Amino acid sequence: MDRTQTKGLTTAAAAGILARHGPNRLPVEHRPHLAARVGHQLRDPMIMMLCAAWVVVLAIGDRQDATIIAAVVVLNTVIGVVQEVRAQRAVDALTRLASPRAHVLRDDVVVEVEAVDVVPGDLVRLEAGDVVPADLLVVDSSALQVDESAMTGESVPVDRAVADEVLAGTVVSRGRGWGVVVRTGPDSGLGRIAALVASAAPRPTPLQRRLSVLSRQLVVVTAVLCAVVAVLSVLRGSSYVDAAVLAVSLGVAAIPESLPAVVTVALALGAHRMAGRSAVVRSLPAVETLGSVTVLASDKTGTLTKGVLVARRLWTPEGTCTVSGDAHNVHGEVVGSPLAEKGAARLLRDAVLCNDATLGVRDQGAWLAVGDPFDVALLVAAAKQGLTAEVLARRWTRVEGVPFDEASRLMRTVHRDEHGVLLEVWKGAPETVLDLLPPGPDVAAARAEAESLAAQGYRVLAVAESGTWVGLVGVVDPPHPDARAVVDACRAAGVRIVMITGDHPGTARAIATSVGILRDGGEVCDGDAVARGEHAARVESVDVYARTRPEQKVSIVEAWQAHGDVVAMTGDGVNDAPALRRADIGVAMGGRGTEVARQSADLVLVDDNLETLLVAIGEGRRVHANIRTFLRYGLAGGLAEMLVILLAPLLGMPLPLTPAMILWVNMVTHGVPGVAFGAEPLDPDLMRRPSPSPLRSILDRTLSRQIVTAGLMTAAVSLTVGWLAYRSDGPIQTVVFLTLGLGQLGVALALRAPRSKGSWRERGLELAVLGAGVCQVAGVLVPWLRDLLGTEPLSGRYLVALLAAASLPGLLVAAGRVVGRRRGGREVL
Structure with missing residues (x-):
């Protein structure tokens, strides 16, 4: 078709078409109301348990504990709502990408109109620098060249002649031309990608899935044990109200209510550290997800290569x-x-x-x-x-x-x-x-x-x-000088790297070989094979995907996820947006990347350097390890408290702890020390072995054994000193209260991560334990606290003896870790 064969539309005709077809605007997905988002967050079992705990502690007058629990619930809910809102931003970015203005021929005169008013049949003038407002059929071309890298991933602009199509969202890089609008809004190429982005709902992160399972497990186990304690309390002569208060208080002790705060602090500190290394996190859960990554699907141009011919x-x-x-x-x-x-x-x-x-x-x-x-x-x-x-x-x-x-x-x-x-x-x-x-x-x-x-x-x-x-x-397009070192480091850390590109298989094979991605016997799979679904059954053998289209990147990510892997996907163009959303962790390039890619991603690499992603993975593993360490510490303490309550009557002892004592120990040991675990430094061993399987429960057999061991040791020491005090008519509740709290703090010190010598910035846990220890001892020494908790004063000699006894669980845990490392063992994530 020649430019002279079409005169464009009249203003009246364009208005009629606009009324029938609607504006040239991308679809906007439904957004839940704020109340619905909040309600979704509050349905989490652990949050429901915390809400019940808040009611109980408020009923018994402990306003300080009630305030802490309420703050944790509110903070956790806010974070969850913010994460949901972020998912909408990717589609919003696609809307902003559309050209705000366009030059069209109306009534035989070239006029400038809003891009949303462009309709099928309009004749659009294209010049260098213009963003194409809709899908066009070229009817006149003079050295017309279009940069389609944002849509196709190709780094080289392409020439467009008469009868060729140019897609919405692409940019005219050279020459001029005219095109007739053939598709607008949702029907355009950009609209179809927007639909893919909207339909690719992000999956829950590995941390969210594991903590969800853990929450249900803790709620069930705690409910059963609380019922047992209530029955035993009634059998011992307590009133039903006192038994209920004791049982629920014990339930609060068993649930590590500091866990959401610990997770939040760990993620926030990790995000802050990553930002200092040119890796900007757009959603906090993505920090932990990075530590669970097992497959990195990387694009080629500008990531593994320099992006310059x-x-x-x-x-x-x-x-x-x-x-x-x-x-x-x-x-x-x-x-x-x-x-x-x-x-x-x-x-x-x-x-x-x-x-x-x-x-x-x-x-x-x-x-x-x-x-x-x-x-x-x-x-x-x-x-x-x-x-x-x-x-x-x-x-x-x-x-x-x-x-x-x-x-x-x-x-x-x-x-x-x-x-x-x-x-x-x-x-x-x-x-x-x-x-x-x-x-x-x-x-x-x-x-x-x-x-x-x-x-x-x-x-x-x-x-x-x-x-x-x-x-x-x-x-x-030469390989990036650091690409091979990054590939080797990822492989050492147990992260599999595969390359996805729109380039010719021969080019892709050569680049993949030069940077070490293509292994001996590794396969190169082209887009046609992906379209036929042949890649799904052989993901383990494929190292390179060549000649891929946007929707095929999503299929590749889904194939790896179906294989049981946690997938990170890098990208910079509009065509990468659906895959970035579908991946467990989407990584966009901050320098050359499009706004759509950045909004669709969870992590933005400001320096466009894959090595920065490796640093981010290390931070993710650090966060994951710190959360597991806190669980080991917090659940071991909760188990020790429950064992003391359950076993003391079997030894003929009176009630070893009052509800106020339980809540105090829980607050002191799980408060500041628990949050301090989120800032523990990175153990270098974490980057020398694979990440844990995403299918493995966060409370796996290894961690469970460690929790039980530490809990039994703390409970045994506490019961021993309590029994000795009982036999000598001593203050049973006071010595058990002091030993139980200090014993847990000793275990916290034993679980410290390796740290640099002389680095005071890494001493937060020690300072937190010291402060918590002072608060625990103050519960015995300060008169008004003694009245509040029901403790009795102890002599200095008695305190020293109890401190020595309380240090035993921590010393045993520390000795076990040292022996394990010297024998070639290692701490499991």
Whole structure:
């Protein structure tokens, strides 16, 4: 169709179409009301238990404990609601991406309208820098080139000729043209991606799934034990009200109500530390999810590679030359035999003449390039041999030219020198240029070499002049210098890296091999195989996915998740948004990434460096380990308290603890010390072994054994000193109260993570334990606290003896950890 064959729409016709089709706006998914979001958070079993505990402690007059529990409930609910609200932002970002204005032909006059008012049938004018407002069918093109990287993942702009389509959300990078609107709003390519984003509901994080299971388990076990305690209390002569208060108080002691606060602090501190390392977390649960990652699905361009095309190989009939240096500065040279360098000089001269890009030099020798990345790569290579457009312009003048055409895959220019000699240069795809030349040995050799370079991962351009073969240029997007080290470090940490790209399988294979992703026997799976679902059954053997489309990235992520893995997905374009949402952890690039990708992701790498992601994974494992350590500590203390209450009557002892004592011990030991566990430093061993299976319960067999062991030791010491006090008519409740609290604090010190010598910033747990210990002893020494808790004063000698006894559980736990490490064992996450 020709531009002159359509006159666009009239204003009246456009208004009618707008009324029928609706505005050119992306769909907005339904948003639950705030009350519904809050109600969803409050249905968590542990939160319900905390609410019940709040009622009980408020009823017995402990306003301080009631305030702490209420604050924990409110904080946990707020965090959950914020996380749900974040999920809507990805679709909102897609809406903001649409062009706010567009130039359309209405009533035979070009007018500027809001992009939301563009309708099917509109004739839209496109110029360099415009964002395409809707899906268009090109009806007129003058060197029209569109950057589709945000939609397709391809790093190279593509030419668009008459009868080609351009998609909404892409950007015109060069030339001009006209297009008829064929799809708008939800029906456009951008709209379909928005639908994918909206339908890809994020899964609960591994931490959320594990804590949900743990909450239900704790509620059931605690309810049973509380019922047992209530029955025993009644049998011992207590009233039903006193028995109920004691049982529920014991239930509060058994539930680690500081857990949400510990989780929040651990996640917040992890997010803060990661932000200092150029990794910005958009949702706190993502911090812990990073520590559980088992598969990293990484895109290629700009992540594993530099994202800049560089000419590396120059092949001519005279020989082969290599180009050193990179694409960002003037350092580098063309190296080969003298005869090969002569042929390379001719090849680069023609590549500069048949070129529409421009190249200047900034301060400190950096390039300032404008134009097609392929053309820029050729200019940079030529400049390293002293050939620039300015130098060649002194001899050659362009008299004719045909821009590169995507259909013919060819660019042609004609030049005249000062003597009137004409030089015709062809540049383009090897198969196109070689078909224009008469058959011969050089042409046959060039075809074979072009195939060889392509198999090695090069993008190949061919150059000929005036019917004579000149040579081939091998262009690459070189691997990032840190990529292989990051891949090796991830593999050592048990994280599998796979590469997903829209590039040719040969290019993808070469890059994956160079950075160490493609293993011996590893497979390269193309997009067609993914579309047929063949990848799902062999995810373990596939290292590289090539020629993928946006919806296939989601399928790849889902295949790994079905395999039982926690998947992190990196991306920077609009096409990556659905996969970023579907992945367990979406990672967007902050520098070159689109706003849509950043809004869809859980983590944004400000420096676009994959090494930063490795640091973030370490922080995630640190958070996960700290939460497990707190569970070991908190549940062991709760178990010790329950065992003391349950077993003391069997030993003939009176009630060893009052409800007020239980709540005090619980508050002191689980308060500040519990939160301090969230700031424990990273154990280096965590990054030298795989992360735990996402299918494993957070309260697994190993952790359960550790909890039971520590709880039994603390309870045994507390019951022993209580029994001795009972036999000597001593203050049973006071000695059990003091020993039980101090014993738990000793276990907290024994569970410390390895720390640097002399680093006071890592001494938060020690200071918290010291403060909690002072509060526990104050419950015996301070008169008004004695009245509140029902304790009795003790002599200094008695206190020292109890302190020595209370230190035994911690010493035994610490000794067990030291022995285990010396024997080659290690702490399990």
